[in-house]
Amino acid sequence: MNINSANKFVLVSFILVVLFSFNLSIPQLVQNSEAYPSTYVSEIASKNNPFYKSSGPDQIIYDYFPSTEKRESNSNTNDLINELINSLIQEKVAKPEICGDGQDNDGNGQIDEYCNVSNPPEGDDQSPEQEICGDGQDNDGNGQIDENCDVSNPPEGDDQSPEQEICGDGQDNDGNGQIDENCDVSNPPEGDDSPSGDPEQEICGDGQDNDGNGQIDENCDVSDTEQDVSQSSNSNDVQDDSKSDGEKKNLDKFGVTKIYSTKKDGEQWYLNSNPSSDSRFSPQTTMTKNSDGSFKIKSTKVRMGVFTSSGFNPEEIKTLNHNKIALAGYMQSPNDWKDVEITGYVKLNSGDNDNFVWYARGARHTGYGSPPGCEGVAYKGDLFFDGSTRFSKEQWHSGGYDFGEFGKNIGPIKGKWVGLKVIMYNIVQDDKTAVKLELWVDKKNNNDWIKAAEKIDKGGWGNTGAECGGKPDQIITWGGPIASFRWDGATDVDMKKFSVREIAPHI
Secondary structure, eight states, rough: OOOOHHHHHHHHHHHOOOOOOOOHHHHHHHHHHHHHEEEEEHHHHHHHSTTOOOTTTTTEEEEEEEEEOOOOOOHHHHHHHHHHHHHHHIIIIIIOOOOOOOOTTTTTSSSSSTOOTTTTTOOOOOOOOOOOOTTSSSSSSOSSSSOOOTTTTTTOOOOOOOOOOOOOOOOOSSSSSSTTOOOOOOOTTTTTTOOOOOOOOOOOOOOOSSTTTSOSTTOOOTTTTOOOOOOSGGGSSSTTTOOHHHHHBBTTTSBOSSSOOTTTTTOEEEEEEGGGGOOEOOOSOEEOOOSOOEEEEESSSSEEEEEOOTTOGGGOOOOOHHHHHHHHTBBBBBOBBOSSEEEEEEEEEEEEEEEEEEEEEEEOOOOOSSTGGOOEEEEEEETTTSSEEEEEEHHHTTOOEEEEEEOOOOOOOOOOEEEEEEEEEEEEETTTTEEEEEEEEESSSSSEEEEEEEEEESOSSOOOOOGGGSSOOOOOOSSBBBEEEEEEEEEEEEEEEEEEEOOOOOO
């Protein structure tokens, strides 16, 4: 069939109107106008196909492919249509490729074809960001950081300079991996007030490194350790500056009156504000610090041991024969606790029918009888919960007890702070060595101490001493490595101002 030029124009115009009216894409036109169904059989393809149905491995799956079959048609008409289609593809449908954006803009499967990405077309405002030297970032997106930069000399106008090193703060301020380089940390820069807390002052004679400088009792005369106390929590704990020097020197570190002076170069121990760090203290129970600085203990069986500066070393106890220990004068070390003043304040919050006991001149109170129980020897001062007082003598653990007469009764102590001092020291009586025992109480918590019980052991007290190689009424004239605080039957007790001092009694 011959088609004249007018008819050809009409035909072409009709085709264009149809294409643009139905908003058809050229790829759809190509696919649907010249395609034929073709088949293939594939088990893998069938199972991967979303339309797969389990009809067996020979399921037929239809797909469409552009046909290469030639059909009869007018060649002139076909040429004209093809030309128009190509024109539409290039001018109306295909998007131009944008060089340098890393995208396939024209949809042909290639990125930035025919482009020089290092020289994008004029007018392209999507230029990569310039590299900023010294910020540690890949600003231009080329996979390299700070290329072509001298990071030690960032570009002018860059206000992201590294922070200067601040000497003495223990931080890497300039970020170079070194702390306080080129600094004299012992002399921080002027105006640096970062250290907010002054180190604790050294407490002379307590055997602790209070100021944390690695030295114990430096610059101290431990024979004269009395000084004004500023850390007390109660008004009656603070010393009166109007008192004479002699009166001031009669107070211990906690501001508590001393019955006897501390022996020159003698052993001393004071309860630390952090007891768990004290190697000379073995509380063997949980201590919780109260807001006023005292400690709370909730235990029905309390045994707190205090060692001398020599510590407790059982292997150094060469004998448990009390006769031989008496001849040596000590159980473990020459500086064992012997002539001592043991002090402590307690408040009984709950508990009944027992007592607070301070004691010394022995070691561990374990085992029974000879030989292990022979460490468990002591003189003991008792303050009962009902206010009664007395001394007891333990010749060995745990059956060698003998009890003294009751002293004064200060009345029930429950619910109030009460101070207890147990003092023991050797004396000479009738040319023989005896032991003087004194029990003092501060029943009103006002540092007004009264003697509530007293006893002298000059023999004739006790009859079981032979169990450990001594006389039946063996006088405990020697020192022991452990001084102890003990109580039973109390479920809630507050405690404070505990101390043990080696004394020089006025005899």
